[in-house]
Amino acid sequence: MAAITFKEKPVTLQGSEVKVGDKAPDFSVLANDLSPITLEDTKDTVRIFSVVPSLDTGVCDKQTRKFNEEASKLGNVKVLTISVDLPFAQRRWCGDNGIENVQTVSDHRDLSFGKAYGVAIEEMRLLARAVFVIDSNDEVVYVEYVKEATDHPDYEAAIDAVKRAK
Template sequence: MSNRKITVNGNPMSLVGEELTVGSKAPDFTALTKDLKPFGLKDMEGKHKLISIMTSVDTGVCELQGIRFNDEAKKLKNTVTVTITMDLPFALGRYCANKDIDTAITLSDHKDASFGVNYGFLIKELRLLNRGTVIIDKDNVVQYVEHVEENSNHPDYDKALEIIKSLDS
């Protein structure tokens, strides 16, 4: 497993898990929906995937990230938009209801950290996910990966949306 560094509020932290690379085959994962149902890569077969990784829906940056990608998801035709955090499924249900998140699928990685480890987004010291974005095409090939270097920063929305829209057209 690789040991990459990021910061959280300026404090150095380590990411664990294998680092994804563009052109590699996306690994499977299992997370839980807000209804406590298992959900993974296989559940999005044949679609492009925009995966928005957030630390917690209870932070301002994450809240805005979730809303932004949910709103953009409404414009996509052959893409599944997923938001994944370590929050409990119940918190995700509350967040979706309060913020009108009705297009993006929200997933909790709290149970096994399967996504965090398999995709290299797990913050070792906090057992939370580092903020970022992953785009996977319909053949499950990774097309884009962003790990924000400072976890409190927003991801590059424009770059991620440019790539997913080029696949989705």
């Protein structure tokens, strides 16, 4: 796994690193209404899994807004923003910020996504910032584990990967 830092301090990631060409690992997270969401529930379209430590921070807020804006331009793409924020807090945040093109989902229950995609931070029980693009055949076509959790991902590279996968 790549070395990841959080506020410049090294952290330990749980799970296995996901690489381009891998079959997307399955997971179970919670929608804002507490219903389960799995990889199967997102099938048959290109997906962006935008992983953030918490929606209530500046970079995470901007990352989610950026993918919300881009999703409206990309057409048939499903964007999930995944954090360990509680589903109730995610719903409030989306409502307060007019987020309509991104679905926020919570991995707070058992870190299923975090462990499956190698982004669960052991020391904090948060998720490391990352972006995964999955094609309609469940193949991973883009991966970015952001080296410093307080930095932004490479939005353009992720969007380009979505366009190539369509």
